[in-house]
Amino acid sequence: MSGDRLYSGLMARHGKYRFRTWLRPHLPYALLWTAPKGKRDCANHEWYRSDEQVDHCYHCEVGVRPHQPLPPPPAEFIELLESSAANGSHAAADALRRVRTPEGSPSR
Numbered sequence: 001m002s003g004d005r006l007y008s009g010l011m012a013r014h015g016k017y018r019f020r021t022w023l024r025p026h027l028p029y030a031l032l033w034t035a036p037k038g039k040r041d042c043a044n045h046e047w048y049r050s051d052e053q054v055d056h057c058y059h060c061e062v063g064v065r066p067h068q069p070l071p072p073p074p075a076e077f078i079e080l081l082e083s084s085a086a087n088g089s090h091a092a093a094d095a096l097r098r099v100r101t102p103e104g105s106p107s108r
């Protein structure tokens with residue numbers, strides 16, 4: 001398995017605390033404590049949605065913000081999903097349902 005193909009592998013090349021971020025998914029669970037998020041500002045946050053209201057930075061504990069929804073996907077992407085769903089792709093149909101469900105609303 002090549003870590004360079006993972007998103008975290010790409011991130012590990014740039015910025016403060018990136019090596020720790022890369023290392024975390026490669027460690028056994030019992031050793032996760034050896035690679036915590038950085039305590040100081042990484043100065044180049046990369047966000048993930050922690051819960052309904054809050055985004056956190058992958059790299060540092062300082063990076064916390066109110067959740068900011070992603071912009072809607074481009075029309076060409078939606079058309080591609082629609083075409084694939086019409087041709088029987090269950091994955092495309094599922095993805096289409098997800099992009100059409102506004103954030104924060106129940107998906108079922």
Ligand SMILES: [Zn+2]
Pocket residue numbers: 041042043044045046057058059060061062063
């Ligand atoms: Zn950060």
